[in-house]
Amino acid sequence: MIQSETPASLITIFGATGDLAKRKLYPSLYHLFTKGQLAEHFAVIGVGRRPWSNDVLRAHVKDSVLSSIPEAENVETFISRFYYQAHDVSDSASYIQLKELANDLDEKYSLQGNRIFYLAMAPEFFGTIAEHLKQDGLTDTPGFHRLVIEKPFGHDLESAKELNKRIRNVFDENDIYRIDHYLGKEMVQNIEVIRFANAIFEPLWNNRFISNIQVTSSEVLGVEERGGYYENSGALRDMVQNHMLQMVALLAMEPPIRLTPQEIRSEKVKVLRALKPMKDEEVESYFVRGQYGPSTNSEQPALGYREETNVQPDSNTATFVAGKLMIDNFRWAGVPFYIRTGKRMSTKSTKIIIQFKDVPMNLYYNSDEKLAPNLLVIHIQPEEGITLHLNAKNTGHSMETKPVKLDFSTNDIAGYNTPEAYEKLLHDCLRGDATNFTHWDEVALSWNFVDKISRVWEENKAAFPNYPAGTMGPVEADQLLEKDGFQWWSVTNDEN
Numbered sequence: 001m002i003q004s005e006t007p008a009s010l011i012t013i014f015g016a017t018g019d020l021a022k023r024k025l026y027p028s029l030y031h032l033f034t035k036g037q038l039a040e041h042f043a044v045i046g047v048g049r050r051p052w053s054n055d056v057l058r059a060h061v062k063d064s065v066l067s068s069i070p071e072a073e074n075v076e077t078f079i080s081r082f083y084y085q086a087h088d089v090s091d092s093a094s095y096i097q098l099k100e101l102a103n104d105l106d107e108k109y110s111l112q113g114n115r116i117f118y119l120a121m122a123p124e125f126f127g128t129i130a131e132h133l134k135q136d137g138l139t140d141t142p143g144f145h146r147l148v149i150e151k152p153f154g155h156d157l158e159s160a161k162e163l164n165k166r167i168r169n170v171f172d173e174n175d176i177y178r179i180d181h182y183l184g185k186e187m188v189q190n191i192e193v194i195r196f197a198n199a200i201f202e203p204l205w206n207n208r209f210i211s212n213i214q215v216t217s218s219e220v221l222g223v224e225e226r227g228g229y230y231e232n233s234g235a236l237r238d239m240v241q242n243h244m245l246q247m248v249a250l251l252a253m254e255p256p257i258r259l260t261p262q263e264i265r266s267e268k269v270k271v272l273r274a275l276k277p278m279k280d281e282e283v284e285s286y287f288v289r290g291q292y293g294p295s296t297n298s299e300q301p302a303l304g305y306r307e308e309t310n311v312q313p314d315s316n317t318a319t320f321v322a323g324k325l326m327i328d329n330f331r332w333a334g335v336p337f338y339i340r341t342g343k344r345m346s347t348k349s350t351k352i353i354i355q356f357k358d359v360p361m362n363l364y365y366n367s368d369e370k371l372a373p374n375l376l377v378i379h380i381q382p383e384e385g386i387t388l389h390l391n392a393k394n395t396g397h398s399m400e401t402k403p404v405k406l407d408f409s410t411n412d413i414a415g416y417n418t419p420e421a422y423e424k425l426l427h428d429c430l431r432g433d434a435t436n437f438t439h440w441d442e443v444a445l446s447w448n449f450v451d452k453i454s455r456v457w458e459e460n461k462a463a464f465p466n467y468p469a470g471t472m473g474p475v476e477a478d479q480l481l482e483k484d485g486f487q488w489w490s491v492t493n494d495e496n
């Protein structure tokens with residue numbers, strides 16, 4: 001049951017000394033704490049292998065909070081609820097100690113046996129940890145027991161099934177919270193509202209009025225410290241299998257009959273089931289892969305992917321993917337959904353651009369020319385908002401038209417401070433709301449779709465590198481749209 005108030009809870013973070021905990025989880029917990037959205041009764045146990053003490057963890061959490069929120073207040077009170085246990089997750093004996101610590105904190109802070117286990121660790125540990133939590137009695141308390149799992153959930157469908165089986169032996173599907181942090185982003189959550197709370201869009205949201213939809217998530221950064229992980233993942237598994245397909249599902253789903261997690265997930269699942277399968281020989285015409293080489297811009301030098309730490313000098317890993325998805329159902333037949341994502345591109349931007357079909361003819365000045373199409377742009381990040389591109393009359397006597405934009409930006413609302421995705425998702429998990437977490441069926445269908453592409457790509461090496469760092473990807477990504485008579489709309493932040 002979804003609770004409106006945050007209940008008392010013990011949050012155990014496995015991977016408490018890691019990058020994700022430091023950059024995202026601690027500042028998000030702190031925000032919840034200051035907003036009164038973390039119950040009065042809470043405590044956090046941090047688990048990692050490093051031989052830290054409670055004080056070392058507390059100093060680390062404080063540092064994390066202050067680097068993200070320099071003006072943070074009451075940090076001492078917040079960190080006083082943090083406890084550390086040095087624990088190798090593969091060592092069975094440590095779970096007994098962890099249980100004792102958990103029970104002590106339960107009593108000390110009246111936590112009612114409610115427990116959240118956040119696995120901010122590499123996926124090879126997920127199954128082992130889940131099994132130990134059950135075997136060693138950490139879930140033998142009267143309250144709720146929720147398992148939060150970071151991505152990647154498996155490496156392909158087979159490994160994901162195996163992992164799911166191990167976890168489901170121990171935790172009920174309703175208690176498994178598979179994180180996709182894009183689902184916590186304000187404007188990703190807004191897709192549904194824009195569609196279903198506005199009479200003007202939903203009647204047009206189909207293949208009679210929409211010519212194509214473009215979803216871009218571009219990054220300026222390269223792989224940074226994560227070369228080891230990324231080498232086995234690449235952009236397809238890192239971004240497409242989860243974030244990109246989730247955004248497509250939200251854009252394409254039917255209105256749910258109710259706003260419950262089950263109903264929304266079931267509509268998303270139908271979209272993923274309707275993704276048109278490709279034959280092996282079709283993969284190259286629907287999907288384009290890229291890998292960045294060194295920058296060719298002397299003012300913004302950057303290494304090529306193959307020169308990054310922990311990356312093979314002849315790596316075949318794609319750091320860029322563009323693709324065309326077709327959804328074989330009544331609403332979307334014939335409408336291409338183009339997606340593209342990559343590292344070391346020219347701009348950090350996530351945008352969804354819905355291009356409407358052209359009016360039947362141009363009645364106005366210069367009638368030989370096509371009018372600019374109507375576009376609805378959903379700005380996910382870094383700015384958040386929506387823009388509607390229309391045509392209006394140019395001021396004056398002639399009947400010339402000019403493109404105009406109707407803009408709504410959350411950045412323009414004074415005092416409006418969008419919560420971080422992780423903050424919202426942690427809050428949802430504390431309240432038992434799994435709407436913005438991925439159900440196993442979604443994960444399985446997404447892997448099924450992506451596995452075909454990775455298998456074909458693994459069998460055929462690409463001519464990498466094929467785009468210089470700091471650009472929008474290989475030329476083949478542009479050709480993917482050009483052959484359908486379209487073009488990528490700019491996602492540079494002040495252009496659309």
Ligand SMILES: NC(=O)C1=CN([C@@H]2O[C@H](COP(=O)(O)OP(=O)(O)OC[C@H]3O[C@@H](n4cnc5c(N)ncnc54)[C@H](OP(=O)(O)O)[C@@H]3O)[C@@H](O)[C@H]2O)C=CC1
Pocket residue numbers: 014015016017018019020021047048049050087088089090119120121122123150151152
């Ligand atoms: N960092 C990010 O931006 C993102 C990360 N993720 C996912 O989050 C998870 C964590 O990533 P990240 O924080 O970057 O990884 P890190 O490598 O920074 O941290 C790994 C953590 O796991 C702990 N650990 C490793 N082995 C063991 C072990 N045998 N027993 C106990 N603890 C162990 C480490 O503790 P110690 O070093 O003390 O042993 C450390 O706390 C991964 O699944 C990743 O894919 C997802 C999205 C973004």
Ligand SMILES: O=C1O[C@H](COP(=O)(O)O)[C@@H](O)[C@H](O)[C@H]1O
Pocket residue numbers: 217219238239350
């Ligand atoms: O999950 C991941 O997402 C980030 C991009 O997230 P964003 O919120 O900054 O858009 C990506 O850098 C990372 O490789 C991937 O694992």
